[in-house]
Amino acid sequence: MIEMKNVSKWYGSFKVLDDCSTKVAKGEVVVVCGPSGSGKSTLIKCINGLEPFQEGAINFDNISVGDSKTNLPKLRSRIGMVFQNFELFPHISVIKNIKLAQQKVLGREEKEAETRGMALLERVGLAEHAQKYPGQLSGGQQQRVAIARGLAMDPVAMLFDEPTSALDPEMINEVLDVMVELAGEGMTMMVVTHEMGFARRVADRVIFMDEGRIEEDCTKDSFFNDTRGERAQSFLSKILQH
Amino acid sequence: MFGEFDYQVVIDSIPFLWKGMQLTFLLTFLAIIGGLFLGTLLALSRLSHIKVLSFLAGSYVNFFRSMPLILVIFWFYFLVPMIVGRPVGGFYSVLVAFTLFEAAYYCEIMRAGIQSVKVGQLQAGQALGLTYSQNMKNIVLPQAFRNMLPILLTQAVILFQDTSLVYVVGLHDFLVNAEIVATRENRLIEMFLTVAVVYFVLCLSFSLSIRKLQRRFSV
Numbered sequence: 001m002i003e004m005k006n007v008s009k010w011y012g013s014f015k016v017l018d019d020c021s022t023k024v025a026k027g028e029v030v031v032v033c034g035p036s037g038s039g040k041s042t043l044i045k046c047i048n049g050l051e052p053f054q055e056g057a058i059n060f061d062n063i064s065v066g067d068s069k070t071n072l073p074k075l076r077s078r079i080g081m082v083f084q085n086f087e088l089f090p091h092i093s094v095i096k097n098i099k100l101a102q103q104k105v106l107g108r109e110e111k112e113a114e115t116r117g118m119a120l121l122e123r124v125g126l127a128e129h130a131q132k133y134p135g136q137l138s139g140g141q142q143q144r145v146a147i148a149r150g151l152a153m154d155p156v157a158m159l160f161d162e163p164t165s166a167l168d169p170e171m172i173n174e175v176l177d178v179m180v181e182l183a184g185e186g187m188t189m190m191v192v193t194h195e196m197g198f199a200r201r202v203a204d205r206v207i208f209m210d211e212g213r214i215e216e217d218c219t220k221d222s223f224f225n226d227t228r229g230e231r232a233q234s235f236l237s238k239i240l241q242h
Numbered sequence: 243m244f245g246e247f248d249y250q251v252v253i254d255s256i257p258f259l260w261k262g263m264q265l266t267f268l269l270t271f272l273a274i275i276g277g278l279f280l281g282t283l284l285a286l287s288r289l290s291h292i293k294v295l296s297f298l299a300g301s302y303v304n305f306f307r308s309m310p311l312i313l314v315i316f317w318f319y320f321l322v323p324m325i326v327g328r329p330v331g332g333f334y335s336v337l338v339a340f341t342l343f344e345a346a347y348y349c350e351i352m353r354a355g356i357q358s359v360k361v362g363q364l365q366a367g368q369a370l371g372l373t374y375s376q377n378m379k380n381i382v383l384p385q386a387f388r389n390m391l392p393i394l395l396t397q398a399v400i401l402f403q404d405t406s407l408v409y410v411v412g413l414h415d416f417l418v419n420a421e422i423v424a425t426r427e428n429r430l431i432e433m434f435l436t437v438a439v440v441y442f443v444l445c446l447s448f449s450l451s452i453r454k455l456q457r458r459f460s461v
Binding site for chain 1: 360362363365366367368369370371372373376380381384385388
């Protein structure tokens with residue numbers, strides 16, 4: 001479904017992505033980890049074209065993301081994305097956050113968008129907050145709304161960019177639970193996270209990145225159990241200590 | 243000195259002054275709407291990746307901000323009829339002048355407003371499949387407008403005061419009508435004092451309500 005071939009990206013003279021290649025099959029859950037500044041976020045933002053790249057190719061469902069002829073808005077509407085800082089729209093209510101793109105992009109009727117939105121809010125346990133503004137919700141609740149907003153577009157894949165990094169510890173699980181459930185339903189997911197517990201539970205594969213390179217790209221079992229490169233080992237020992 | 247004041251002149255001229263004030267209000271209102279609309283388009287152009295567009299918008303802003311308003315008013319008073327090929331009347335030429343002039347200032351305010359919206363908001367809109375114009379209309383501009391509301395309203399107060407410059411092209415606004423009464427009845431002090439009090443009360447109460455609004459928004 002997602003195919004990345006020899007992708008490189010520079011910010012000026014600084015190389016953020018260095019010859020990255022990987023594939024994500026339909027229904028697969030891939031966790032991307034690595035030290036900060038290793039290019040994880042940039043990598044997944046390249047997949048829906050939020051970040052341009054200079055070399056290589058990315059295909060999503062056999063559509064080339066980097067091609068200037070590609071209808072990017074249309075492509076993006078099929079890929080859900082969840083951000084580190086939620087990025088709910090603060091000037092409109094929770095339910096309107098979920099309805100907006102359904103109506104503007106998919107052309108759904110008001111009523112249909114409302115029904116779909118309420119069903120998803122119900123699912124993430126926030127139906128009673130539909131009329132509130134994002135600022136009135138906790139971080140964990142906001143992130144669950146953001147996931148519902150993405151799902152409302154009936155995406156074929158979901159990208160998560162450190163979805164729990166900005167959350168207080170006690171709110172992390174409520175968000176991870178939603179993601180675990182989603183993975184269980186067979187959603188294709190690419191998740192940038194440091195939550196190794198999540199990776200152990202639901203990941204099919206783990207990608208480890210360092211200095212813009214994909215250093216490891218293997219199944220979950222071999223990532224956690226087999227001998228790996230020195231950098232991945234030292235990274236894992238640091239974050240698994242506590 | 244105040245004992246010799248004839249306030250009856252002021253009271254008698256209220257309907258005439260109100261007629262002038264209506265023109266002042268109408269001009270202010272239309273110039274705000276027009277200026278804000280054009281200013282927002284200019285701000286979007288100025289922030290555009292298309293170099294020509296941002297250069298043109300930048301030149302526009304720099305040009306109008308370097309011109310005294312009274313010159314722009316004169317200019318359009320003579321220029322607009324020449325372009326249109328027939329007299330358009332003082333009101334329309336002045337309205338065009340104010341709109342174009344104010345747009346330069348509103349552009350800079352809206353530009354700051356657009357830049358005050360986090361990049362993540364734009365990306366969230368993009369990720370949902372919104373096009374550039376949908377993103378601007380639904381996500382970025384409403385937030386930019388809210389963030390800048392106090393400054394936009396302050397600019398509106400300035401515009402309200404500046405409309406008194408229409409006297410140079412002979413339009414009968416509030417100030418001009420007051421002056422007509424003042425010279426006709428030879429009651430200059432009473433009339434100009436009244437004008438000052440009215441401007442002061444209107445602008446101050448408006449400014450105070452902006453400050454109140456600002457406090458509510460900053461929470």
